[in-house]
Amino acid sequence: xxxxxxxxxxxxxxxxxxxxxxxxxxxxxxxxxxxxxxxxxxxxxxxxxxxxxxx
Ligand SMILES: [Zn+2]
Numbered sequence: 001x002x003x004x005x006x007x008x009x010x011x012x013x014x015x016x017x018x019x020x021x022x023x024x025x026x027x028x029x030x031x032x033x034x035x036x037x038x039x040x041x042x043x044x045x046x047x048x049x050x051x052x053x054x055x
Pocket of ligand 1: 018021041042043044046
């Protein structure tokens, strides 16, 4: 796949970073029959319900 240097993160995938500097990844968990999505920091393993809660 060619990378267009003029195109900045053109996708719907928005990146979020924790206050520790780690990247926040979305995780899908299955809990008591329900699908739950959480945001977790790769580095310090802090998890929040939404990426915006890391501020
Ligand atoms: Zn962190």
